[in-house]
Amino acid sequence: MYALDSAQIRALDQETIQVLGLPSVVLMDQAAQAVAHQVMVWADRSRRDRRGTETVVLCGPGNNGGDGFCAARHLFLEGMPVRVFLVGGKDKMTRDARVFHDHALCLGVQVAELEEGGAAWDSLGQALKHADVVVDALFGIGLSRPPGGAFARAIREMNGCGAYRIAVDVPSGVDADTGEVPGICLQADETVTFCMPKKGILFFPGAGMAGKVEVAPIGIPPFLVERLEGKLRVLDGSAGAWLPKRPRDAHKGSCGRVLVVAGSPGMPGAAVLAAKAACRSGAGLVKLFMDRSIRDVVHMSIPEVLGTSYDRAEGLDSGVLQELEEALGWADAVLAGPGLSLDPFAEGLVRQVLEKSRIPVVLDADALTLAARNPDWLRDRKAPVVLTPHVGEMARLSGMSGDDVARRMEATAREYARAQGAVMVLKSARTVVADPRGETCLSLGGNNGMATAGSGDVLAGLVAGLLGQGAEPFGGACLGVHLHGLAGDLARDALGERSLLATDLLSHLPQAMKRISEEM
Numbered sequence: 001m002y003a004l005d006s007a008q009i010r011a012l013d014q015e016t017i018q019v020l021g022l023p024s025v026v027l028m029d030q031a032a033q034a035v036a037h038q039v040m041v042w043a044d045r046s047r048r049d050r051r052g053t054e055t056v057v058l059c060g061p062g063n064n065g066g067d068g069f070c071a072a073r074h075l076f077l078e079g080m081p082v083r084v085f086l087v088g089g090k091d092k093m094t095r096d097a098r099v100f101h102d103h104a105l106c107l108g109v110q111v112a113e114l115e116e117g118g119a120a121w122d123s124l125g126q127a128l129k130h131a132d133v134v135v136d137a138l139f140g141i142g143l144s145r146p147p148g149g150a151f152a153r154a155i156r157e158m159n160g161c162g163a164y165r166i167a168v169d170v171p172s173g174v175d176a177d178t179g180e181v182p183g184i185c186l187q188a189d190e191t192v193t194f195c196m197p198k199k200g201i202l203f204f205p206g207a208g209m210a211g212k213v214e215v216a217p218i219g220i221p222p223f224l225v226e227r228l229e230g231k232l233r234v235l236d237g238s239a240g241a242w243l244p245k246r247p248r249d250a251h252k253g254s255c256g257r258v259l260v261v262a263g264s265p266g267m268p269g270a271a272v273l274a275a276k277a278a279c280r281s282g283a284g285l286v287k288l289f290m291d292r293s294i295r296d297v298v299h300m301s302i303p304e305v306l307g308t309s310y311d312r313a314e315g316l317d318s319g320v321l322q323e324l325e326e327a328l329g330w331a332d333a334v335l336a337g338p339g340l341s342l343d344p345f346a347e348g349l350v351r352q353v354l355e356k357s358r359i360p361v362v363l364d365a366d367a368l369t370l371a372a373r374n375p376d377w378l379r380d381r382k383a384p385v386v387l388t389p390h391v392g393e394m395a396r397l398s399g400m401s402g403d404d405v406a407r408r409m410e411a412t413a414r415e416y417a418r419a420q421g422a423v424m425v426l427k428s429a430r431t432v433v434a435d436p437r438g439e440t441c442l443s444l445g446g447n448n449g450m451a452t453a454g455s456g457d458v459l460a461g462l463v464a465g466l467l468g469q470g471a472e473p474f475g476g477a478c479l480g481v482h483l484h485g486l487a488g489d490l491a492r493d494a495l496g497e498r499s500l501l502a503t504d505l506l507s508h509l510p511q512a513m514k515r516i517s518e519e520m
């Protein structure tokens with residue numbers, strides 16, 4: 001599945017209509033049938049007699065409204081009571097919307113026009129009072145500014161009624177491309193979107209307005225979708241294809257060696273979480289390059305982890321750098337950053353990793369901040385790099401504001417990946433993974449319970465562990481993100497969301513790994 005923007009979906013529309021000769025009203029009718037079907041599904045699920053289920057449809061002047069008129073037709077032909085209210089005026093209607101508006105009228109569907117100051121608002125109020133379902137067909141991908149006037153009032157009325165709210169394609173008020181909600185917006189219980197989900201209902205805040213998303217085919221051939229440029233792939237179980245195969249005669253030395261450069265005096269936690277996640281990824285050997293002061297607590301927490309320790313108090317001398325270089329020579333992948341701190345000692349370690357590493361490098365947490373301070377380190381590096389910033393760290397790396405990064409998650413990840421020649425894992429409630437060559441994935445997995453200390457350390461360790469087993473950087477990052485979200489959802493299902501801890505992610509990783517291995 002892909003998340004598409006309005007330009008892509010319009011291009012698909014046009015190709016299907018022009019190249020394949022499928023009339024646009026056929027696409028609209030398919031879309032409308034899907035909406036009407038979901039109304040019937042709701043009636044059946046609520047054990048309501050379909051013919052007793054009252055539906056109110058609010059239509060805008062565009063093709064979103066056209067879907068609404070056409071859906072009303074289908075409900076009417078099913079013998080279901082339906083009322084339609086038009087906002088925006090008949091004179092502004094698109095051709096296809098007009099076709100189904102007129103046909104609905106011919107069938108006997110009641111259509112009233114809502115105008116500012118008009119009398120039909122009372123009828124709308126009455127209709128919504130008795131409605132079981134309300135269908136929002138005001139705006140779809142054509143929204144170009146915050147809804148105002150009669151449109152805003154209609155949205156307020158829909159939000160204020162007790163009916164089950166179904167949005168057509170996009171909840172009215174959501175920017176279909178960015179997910180921004182510039183003004184008033186429908187709070188949908190469900191969104192029936194067509195062909196492929198629109199980016200605006202997968203990225204927040206739009207994702208928070210869409211409710212349950214149903215994706216309905218409307219006759220656009222898959223091969224047209226596949227050949228679209230710049231698609232945003234939505235991660236699912238197929239991410240398992242990126243899981244490195246294990247040698248048949250596996251032994252601990254042949255299942256990946258991962259070096260974790262993490263932790264600092266008094267800060268063992270992040271290092272433990274990251275190293276444990278690398279172990280849980282299936283890597284054969286994980287070695288922590290750590291300060292002597294945390295060695296005991298690390299070995300108590302993870303007996304499986306090897307360790308090379310240094311004494312930060314003695315300062316960063318050539319001996320430590322030599323040991324780090326030797327450890328890099330031992331490893332198949334390296335993670336630097338969790339709990340490393342930002343002092344000159346830590347700076348020296350990250351610099352050494354980027355200068356000397358010929359194996360894939362994952363930079364997380366403090367290493368990202370240090371790399372942002374020294375941009376030439378990334379530029380001059382010799383190894384493939386995966387960066388795993390959250391929005392704030394991305395702001396520091398890119399010089400953008402956090403709000404701008406949050407508003408342009410996909411574009412920011414793509415641009416920075418290309419500029420740095422690095423794989424970007426840009427983390428937020430929706431995480432985007434971008435490859436320097438342009439391939440980009442979106443993870444819908446995970447939940448609010450994962451917004452907790454250490455969650456990022458687990459992800460970074462997981463990604464490094466997969467790269468250490470031979471996953472290529474982009475695939476390993478995508479698989480790590482997918483597994484991380486799946487483990488988080490499994491943990492939430494078992495423990496609830498509120499009290500989730502990063503250690504719960506670790507304990508649910510085996511189940512997540514088992515799940516994707518079985519789906520392959």
Ligand SMILES: NC(=O)C1=CN([C@@H]2O[C@H](COP(=O)(O)OP(=O)(O)OC[C@H]3O[C@@H](n4cnc5c(N)ncnc54)[C@H](O)[C@@H]3O)[C@@H](O)[C@H]2O)[C@H](O)CC1
Nearest residue numbers: 027028062063064139140141142143144145146147169194
């Ligand atoms: N392939 C598909 O996915 C198909 C989608 N269909 C539906 O068509 C709409 C898109 O229709 P469009 O006419 O382009 O735009 P909208 O109906 O979303 O918008 C209506 C119209 O309203 C004007 N407008 C925009 N913002 C405002 C505002 N704030 N206030 C007032 N007026 C506004 C603007 O002129 C818009 O054109 C898509 O979402 C699907 O529902 C097809 O039915 C089938 C194929």
Ligand SMILES: [K+]
Nearest residue numbers: 136139168170
């Ligand atoms: K809508």
